[in-house]
Amino acid sequence: MATYKHPESLVSTAWLADNIDRAxxxxxxxxxxxxxxxxxxxxxxxxxxxxxxxxxxxxxxxDHANPLPHMLPSDAEFAARMGALxxxxxxxxxxxxxxxxxxxxxAWWMIKAYGHDDVAILDGGLPKWLAEGRPVTTLVPKxxxxxxxxxxxxxxxxxxxxxxxNLASKAEQVIDARSAARFAGTAQEPRPGLRAGHIPGSIxxxxxxxxxxxxxxxLPAVAMAKISMRLVPNQDPxxxxxxxxxxxxKLAPKTMELKITRMHGGKPWMTSFDNxxxxxxxRAIEKGFGQKPVFTREGGxxxxxxTFQEELGLPSVLFGVGLPDxxxxxxxxxLDIANFHGGIIASAILYQEIADSAAADRSRG
Numbered sequence: 001m002a003t004y005k006h007p008e009s010l011v012s013t014a015w016l017a018d019n020i021d022r023a024x025x026x027x028x029x030x031x032x033x034x035x036x037x038x039x040x041x042x043x044x045x046x047x048x049x050x051x052x053x054x055x056x057x058x059x060x061x062x063d064h065a066n067p068l069p070h071m072l073p074s075d076a077e078f079a080a081r082m083g084a085l086x087x088x089x090x091x092x093x094x095x096x097x098x099x100x101x102x103x104x105x106x107a108w109w110m111i112k113a114y115g116h117d118d119v120a121i122l123d124g125g126l127p128k129w130l131a132e133g134r135p136v137t138t139l140v141p142k143x144x145x146x147x148x149x150x151x152x153x154x155x156x157x158x159x160x161x162x163x164x165x166n167l168a169s170k171a172e173q174v175i176d177a178r179s180a181a182r183f184a185g186t187a188q189e190p191r192p193g194l195r196a197g198h199i200p201g202s203i204x205x206x207x208x209x210x211x212x213x214x215x216x217x218x219l220p221a222v223a224m225a226k227i228s229m230r231l232v233p234n235q236d237p238x239x240x241x242x243x244x245x246x247x248x249x250k251l252a253p254k255t256m257e258l259k260i261t262r263m264h265g266g267k268p269w270m271t272s273f274d275n276x277x278x279x280x281x282x283r284a285i286e287k288g289f290g291q292k293p294v295f296t297r298e299g300g301x302x303x304x305x306x307t308f309q310e311e312l313g314l315p316s317v318l319f320g321v322g323l324p325d326x327x328x329x330x331x332x333x334x335l336d337i338a339n340f341h342g343g344i345i346a347s348a349i350l351y352q353e354i355a356d357s358a359a360a361d362r363s364r365g
Contacts, residue, residue: 003220003221003222004218004221005221008120009108009120009121010120010121010122010123010218011094011120011121011122011123012122012123012124013122013123013124013128013129013132013134016050016094016122016129017134020050020051020052022092024090024091024092025091025092025094026052026054026085026086026087026091026092026093026094027050027051027052027053027054027093027094027096028053028054028055028056028085028087028093028094028095028096028107029045029049029050029053029054029055029056029096029097029098029126030056030058030095030096030097030103030104030106030107030108031044031045031055031097031098031099031102031103031126032058032059032097032102032103032106034190035190035191036190037190041055041057041058041059041098041103042055042057044098045098046138046140047138048136048137048138049126049136049137049138050096050122050126050129050134050135050136050137051135051136051137051139052141053096053141054085054086054087054140054141054143055140056085056095056107058070058103058106058107061073061078061081061110063077069191072110072113072152072157075114075150075151075152076150078110078114078148078150078152079114079147079148079149079150082111082114082116082148082150083145083146083147083148084143084145085143086141086143086144086145086146087111087116087146087148088146088147088148088149089116089146089147089148089149091118091146092118092119092120093111093116093118093119093120094119094120094121094122095107095108095111095119095120095121095122096121096122096125096126096129097125097126098125098126098127099125099126099127099208099216100124100125100126100127100128100211100216100217101121101124101125101207101208101210101211101216101217101218102125102207102208104121104122104125105121105207108120108121109156112156113152113153113156113157114148114150114151114152114153115149115150115151115152115153116148116149116150121218123217123218124215124216124217125216127215127216128215128216128217131215158172163199166201167199167200167201170201173202173203174199174201174202174203175202175203175204175205176198176199176202176203176204176205177205177206177207178198178204178206178207179206179208180204180206182196183197183198183202183204183206184197184198184204185197185198227244228329229244230268231267231268232268232270233268233269233270234268235268236267237265237266237267237268237303238265240265241262241265245260248260264303265303266302266303266304266305266306266307267303267306267310268306269305269306269309269316271315271316271317273295275315275317277315277317277354278295278315278317280317280350280353280354280357281317281319281346281350282295283349283353284346284347284349284350284353285319285346287345287346287349288342288343288344288345288346288347288349289342289346298320302318305318317350319343319346320343321335321339321340321342321343321346322335322339323336323339
């Protein structure tokens with residue numbers, strides 16, 4: 001299971017299914033769509049939503065006295081809007097959206113910013129809920145107004161003056177969660193008159209890049225990758241490993257804990273197609289598989305091959321029987337039995353030809 005800094009900020013679809021009827025649990029659909037999108041967020045909510053979910057209108061729950069969209073309302077206004085939706089003190093609020101992980105974090109942040117800590121995002125959102133065959137409805141729940149105590153924590157917000165000051169001080173890192181195209185200024189902004197581009201010094205982490213594209217669940221906080229590199233002659237494995245490690249460390253954010261473990265490395269090796277042993281392997285493959293092979297350059301990661309070459313002073317010949325789609329060394333690797341059988345036959349034929357050649361050499365000597 002993934003370890004998060006704040007696991008209480010997420011609940012699973014299984015947890016919600018088990019707790020959906022609890023009197024102290026409230027469900028919020030915080031779906032949001034950009035201007036001009038059809039269907040809009042409310043249309044998506046009315047079409048289907050998790051049973052008992054109320055609609056959190058990000059466009060509407062804002063400061064209407066301000067000409068800019070989505071500005072935070074007063075404490076009293078936010079408290080009134082939350083209370084009218086049946087969201088309030090002593091309730092655990094679970095937020096989701098129809099995209100999976102898009103606008104739910106905005107509603108989650110707003111609710112926490114106004115002082116309600118018992119709020120979590122449904123991991124995977126509506127897409128995961130639907131994929132698991134869980135129930136949805138078109139019925140809009142009747143809510144009983146309750147008290148929501150709201151007090152905005154100003155430390156969670158930065159105004160225009162603070163952001164402008166930060167351009168020079170660089171005391172804080174600004175993150176732009178919009179799409180890469182909007183960040184780069186190559187996509188047209190959805191609101192008329194809005195300039196394209198981004199705040200100087202900001203970095204782009206698109207919101208959809210933080211979730212698994214299939215399940216829509218939040219990416220694990222801890223991840224591991226095994227890297228295998230195919231070298232070419234005259235490359236030193238230790239030098240390449242140094243370059244790779246330096247590059248990864250340069251890319252890694254300062255907030256990331258990075259650990260790199262070097263396993264092993266071998267010097268690259270290459271043989272000629274004209275090598276008699278390679279030609280013998282080709283004949284063996286043809287007999288084993290009933291088809292003449294086509295020679296191509298192919299990388300491998302078996303470090304001992306170069307050691308054999310150096311220590312024995314003899315050419316090394318390898319031939320594989322796996323196909324590219326068999327995902328060698330991957331968790332889902334496989335090997336076709338017919339290819340495995342053909343490889344056994346080809347190996348036996350190759351060994352026999354080598355033995356016959358050695359015997360002929362001895363007789364001539």
